[in-house]
Amino acid sequence: AQSVSQHNHHVILSEAASLELGCNYSYGGTVNLFWYVQYPGQHLQLLLKYFSGDPLVKGIKGFEAEFIKSKFSFNLRKPSVQWSDTAEYFCAVRESGYSTLTFGKGTMLLVSP
């Protein structure tokens, strides 16, 4: 079965620090990859997605992620975080041709002002 690993459960950063959240998946075939964000008290929102093409994808609010097929990874990055980026971040993977997503356990990011 497909599995998704997010390396850090909790990350604490100061404003303006750079962010990288790790995500690895287990499936060896073609995959679609997603990052979702859940701000405090809000519902899950799509941050960015990768289906094919340029492995570096850009999402909302300055986030980007890089798909490295050889490493089965889809790490999320942001050059300079803001206090408003405090949220829980979920990586998700879907095997191509299937409709269900498998989620990682999430990473709680706390950005101190």
Next chain:
Amino acid sequence: SQTIHQWPATLVQPVGSPLSLECTVEGTSNPNLYWYRQAAGRGLQLLFYSVGIGQISSEVPQNLSASRPQDRQFILSSKKLLLSDSGFYLCAWTQGVNGYTFGSGTRLTVV
């Protein structure tokens, strides 16, 4: 535009009581519908999904069931709740190969 409605937002139910959580989608037709449960530190666990009316796939055998009586309606049920059913339940929809759009969730506490 498409919207997804999920209710109630919070629910406190005694052990052994029945459960019915409802999710409806507007502004689209024939969506794929999903029920997830979110637990702190454990991410999102897929419970059920449906690709059409009356078609339900169960991912995790448990005390819950799902039904899709109409194209844009997805219901999560239980005949007798257990303490372990407490959690945050999320409904989501998608079409084609797009990502999911999630509802606002229901916080269920079984006492």
